[in-house]
Amino acid sequence: xxxxxxxxxxxxxxxxxxxxxxxxxxxxxxxxxxxxxxxxxxxxxxxxxxxxxxxxxxxxxxxxxxxxxxxxxxxxxxxxxxxxxxxxxxxxxxxxxxxxxxxxxxxxxxxxxxxxxxxxxxxxxxxxxxxxxxxxxxxxxxxxxxxxxxxxxxxxxxxxxxxxxxxxxxxxxxxxxxxxxxxxxxxxxxxxxxxxxxxxxxxxxxxxxxxxxxxxxxxxxxxxxxxxxxxxxxxxxxxxxxxxxxxxxxxxxxxxxxxxxxxxxxxxxxxxxxxxxxxxxxxxxxxxxxxxxxxxxxxxxxxxxxxxxxxxxxxxxxxxxxxxxxxxxxxxxxxxxxxxxxxxxxxxxxxxxxxxxxxxxxxxxxxxxxxxxxxxxxxxxxxxxxxxxxxxxxxxxxxxxxxxxxxxxxxxxxxxxxxxxxxxxxxxxxxxxxxxxxxxxxxxxxxxxxxxxxxxxxxxxxxxxxxxxxxxxxxxxxxxxxxxxxxxx
Numbered sequence: 001x002x003x004x005x006x007x008x009x010x011x012x013x014x015x016x017x018x019x020x021x022x023x024x025x026x027x028x029x030x031x032x033x034x035x036x037x038x039x040x041x042x043x044x045x046x047x048x049x050x051x052x053x054x055x056x057x058x059x060x061x062x063x064x065x066x067x068x069x070x071x072x073x074x075x076x077x078x079x080x081x082x083x084x085x086x087x088x089x090x091x092x093x094x095x096x097x098x099x100x101x102x103x104x105x106x107x108x109x110x111x112x113x114x115x116x117x118x119x120x121x122x123x124x125x126x127x128x129x130x131x132x133x134x135x136x137x138x139x140x141x142x143x144x145x146x147x148x149x150x151x152x153x154x155x156x157x158x159x160x161x162x163x164x165x166x167x168x169x170x171x172x173x174x175x176x177x178x179x180x181x182x183x184x185x186x187x188x189x190x191x192x193x194x195x196x197x198x199x200x201x202x203x204x205x206x207x208x209x210x211x212x213x214x215x216x217x218x219x220x221x222x223x224x225x226x227x228x229x230x231x232x233x234x235x236x237x238x239x240x241x242x243x244x245x246x247x248x249x250x251x252x253x254x255x256x257x258x259x260x261x262x263x264x265x266x267x268x269x270x271x272x273x274x275x276x277x278x279x280x281x282x283x284x285x286x287x288x289x290x291x292x293x294x295x296x297x298x299x300x301x302x303x304x305x306x307x308x309x310x311x312x313x314x315x316x317x318x319x320x321x322x323x324x325x326x327x328x329x330x331x332x333x334x335x336x337x338x339x340x341x342x343x344x345x346x347x348x349x350x351x352x353x354x355x356x357x358x359x360x361x362x363x364x365x366x367x368x369x370x371x372x373x374x375x376x377x378x379x380x381x382x383x384x385x386x387x388x389x390x391x392x393x394x395x396x397x398x399x400x401x402x403x404x405x406x407x408x409x410x411x412x413x414x415x416x417x418x419x420x421x422x423x424x425x426x427x428x429x430x431x432x433x434x435x436x437x438x439x440x441x442x443x444x445x446x447x448x449x450x451x452x453x454x455x456x457x458x459x460x461x462x463x464x465x466x467x468x469x470x471x472x473x474x475x476x477x478x479x480x481x482x483x484x485x486x487x488x489x
Contacts, residue, residue: 053131090178145485153463156207162355165364213344217430220339227298249330276411287337301391351456358451427471442475
């Protein structure tokens with residue numbers, strides 16, 4: 001073979017090897033990513049041709065695929081669509097899926113590694129591929145109670161089983177109808193999606209876990225109190241400063257109590273009474289004394305700054321330890337200690353704080369998938385409760401529980417009282433901007449001596465009460481309705 005031919009052969013061989021390597025890389029290494037890419041039309045059409053498994057809550061099918069006479073073969077249909085929109089999301093051939101439709105897609109189309117045996121049987125028998133059913137932890141009774149109690153107000157409700165972490169209810173309003181986005185008509189689906197995307201109320205946001213975070217207001221005082229109790233700096237009956245006004249350090253600003261009220265005629269109060277009356281100046285001074293690092297450490301112990309999947313992705317809650325690379329000053333620490341300045345949370349995070357207190361200091365991983373069943377009803381996945389950690393000791397949890405009982409018995413949370421049941425709770429009224437009404441918060445658990453449910457409620461900008469709103473007035477009755485639904489099951 002002469003030299004030119006040999007060179008051509010070497011180049012051809014090299015090109016062939018490059019092609020083989022590239023092909024192998026795409027088909028093997030990149031296959032999972034490409035299959036999951038919402039822009040992959042082949043993957044989309046493959047999934048659409050499979051009878052997608054149902055999504056089930058409390059034995060009720062809330063999303064299913066029904067046969068239709070068109071190119072896609074099956075139409076995704078949602079029962080009680082708005083009630084469960086924050087849970088299911090939508091499955092659309094035109095737009096990327098959201099909610100449980102996206103998070104549990106591998107189960108719903110039967111491609112999860114845990115379902116390999118079912119796929120193998122279909123291959124051998126020549127059976128038609130079919131997705132598995134996903135059974136959720138959502139309780140329809142509790143979900144309906146949360147939905148009804150929130151009414152037409154913007155906001156969210158989260159209810160957890162504090163002993164397991166199971167999500168019993170997750171409501172976000174305003175909601176939307178997933179059936180419209182799931183339409184097989186490209187024009188109709190696009191029009192529906194665009195209308196939702198252009199809506200200033202942002203109905204596509206899942207306010208319970210993602211899309212936006214909120215200042216927690218006085219619900220964050222539970223974190224501040226926990227840090228103080230864990231650090232051994234105070235006891236519940238210890239007198240702490242509680243002036244009518246607090247001059248913020250290195251600042252010309254003065255912090256007042258809610259409504260300009262006085263927490264104590266003596267200028268001091270106990271930690272328990274400070275929580276019961278939600279005394280701003282007492283907790284702000286306590287935050288200054290503790291320092292920002294202690295508050296940040298305690299917040300992180302409750303789950304702040306952590307990435308979390310339930311399996312829906314939960315936006316991380318934030319405590320502003322640093323600004324522009326420097327630790328926040330005492331004035332900002334004071335405001336952060338009462339859930340203002342730049343503290344941002346999701347309702348899920350606030351529910352987790354109450355759940356950890358209710359569970360004796362142990363924080364459980366929130367989860368929404370109870371089990372997955374193959375088409376022949378074999379259980380392929382069965383979720384076991386999982387501990388995240390112990391953000392507070394049993395002693396601190398018991399102390400906070402007793403203090404939260406005081407809030408509901410004769411403090412700012414009396415609207416959460418349930419006849420014959422001891423309720424533990426904490427209200428919050430979070431300032432937003434000067435031209436907007438405050439957010440109304442309430443978090444609680446019940447029964448206090450044997451908790452079955454932990455709840456967080458936010459009503460944006462005071463809901464129907466507007467500027468007159470407080471967490472105890474607006475959000476507490478919603479939390480009460482949810483707790484009653486759990487205990488009356």
